Each structure stands twice: as structure tokens, then as C-alpha cells.
Amino acid sequence: MQIFEVELPGLNQRREALKRPLPEAQIATLCEASAAYQARCPFKVGDIVTPKPTSIYDHKGIPHVVLEVAPVAIRTFEPGNCYAHSFGSRLDIRVGVLVGGEVVAFWQESWQHQLYTPAE
Numbered sequence: 001m002q003i004f005e006v007e008l009p010g011l012n013q014r015r016e017a018l019k020r021p022l023p024e025a026q027i028a029t030l031c032e033a034s035a036a037y038q039a040r041c042p043f044k045v046g047d048i049v050t051p052k053p054t055s056i057y058d059h060k061g062i063p064h065v066v067l068e069v070a071p072v073a074i075r076t077f078e079p080g081n082c083y084a085h086s087f088g089s090r091l092d093i094r095v096g097v098l099v100g101g102e103v104v105a106f107w108q109e110s111w112q113h114q115l116y117t118p119a120e
Contacts (some may be wrong), residue, residue, distance in 0.1 A: 041110040055112040
């Protein structure tokens with residue numbers, strides 16, 4: 001902001017809201033997320049997946065390999081972390097991704113992933 005510029009309360013939020021899809025599209029996306037969350041993990045070891053475009057995870061569109069599917073999801077309810085996006089998460093797949101030429105592994109939530117399809 002420059003001198004004499006004023007940011008009106010709520011104006012920034014309204015600008016951000018205008019960048020979002022229509023409420024109907026947002027609701028459809030949220031319903032899809034709910035259905036995916038309720039479903040069991042659809043992946044098996046060796047599947048090539050990538051985070052969904054709406055996922056909180058980095059490396060969207062980059063291939064990841066499913067290294068492990070947890071028989072019982074790892075739940076995160078550490079005290080003091082209730083505001084972290086990982087609080088209450090249901091970590092049910094361990095994925096590996098190439099970062100700087102090295103395979104790095106992460107526990108993540110399967111509902112935030114989809115099968116990888118190469119861009120054409």
C-alpha cells in the first residue's frame with residue numbers, strides 16, 4: 001500500500017471471494033471432498049498418485065508412489081495443535097516423491113489424492 005491508501009475492513013475478503021468459483025461450484029467441490037473423505041482409501045501400494053488440485057499438499061501434478069497403506073489410519077490429536085491443518089487428520093497413505101533427485105516420503109491423507117495422469 002502507498003501513503004494515503006486505505007484498506008477498508010472486509011474489502012480484501014470481498015476481493016478474494018470474487019476470485020472463487022460460484023457458490024454452486026464451491027458446494028459441488030465440498031460435496032466431492034466429503035464423499036472422498038468418507039470413502040476408504042482407494043489406492044494400493046505401487047499406485048502412482050498426485051495431490052488433487054484442491055489438496056493442501058504441495059507437489060500437485062507431480063507423480064508420487066504409494067509406499068504403504070496403513071491398515072489403521074494414524075490420527076493426529078496432539079494437544080496444542082488444534083489450529084494446525086494437520087490436527088485430526090487421518091493419515092492413511094505413505095507416499096514417495098522425487099525432490100531434488102531424492103525420494104522423500106510423507107504420511108498423507110488419501111482423500112486428498114487422485115491417480116496421476118501425465119499432462120498431454
